[in-house]
Amino acid sequence: KQEVTQIPAALSVPEGENLVLNCSFTDSAIYNLQWFRQDPGKGLTSLLLIQSSQREQTSGRLNASLDKSSGRSTLYIAASQPGDSATYLCALTQGGSEKLVFGKGTKLTVNP
């Protein structure tokens, strides 16, 4: 059974710092991996989708990488801002299913 782990569960950094959020998974047979952010009480905002054939994707200050062989994905946030404070979730699909398997998230706080 696929398990998705996100460490740390919470992270607090000063504004301007570059940071990395980690996501690991136990079964490397995935189709794609998606990173989301969620603000308290709100829906999920899709940040980046990496297909299994890709190594990384970039959008603005965000860069996501995927290493299937080691079962890891990272989300790099450059020059963090207080507005980046949110919970970040990684989720993946596998086995021909449209079902997303989620990690428990990393709660990020960027302090002014």
Place this chain on the structure above:
Amino acid sequence: DTEVTQTPKHLVMGMTNKKSLKCEQHMGHRAMYWYKQKAKKPPELMFVYSYEKLSINESVPSRFSPECPNSSLLNLHLHALQPEDSALYLCASSRGGLVSLGNEQFFGPGTRLTVL
């Protein structure tokens, strides 16, 4: 336009009430999803509709009844709910078709449901 809309934003209902949640997207997506999210937990999949047909039911109790009237609309009918069903209910959509092509899921803002 990558917007998924959900109504209502908030819903309070008694255990004997019947209510419905509504989800709409106009991105031409052919897969639509219902998720349930409890506080400080990740979303849990409830149902998936693919090309207006129910393709996944994650053993959800029958007091939750999904409906997909057309490719743009998804409803969740609620009846005889329990207080433990109180949660944020999220709708999502994706292009559908071959998953191996990488279908990005887009989520709505959710309906905050409270069952008294």
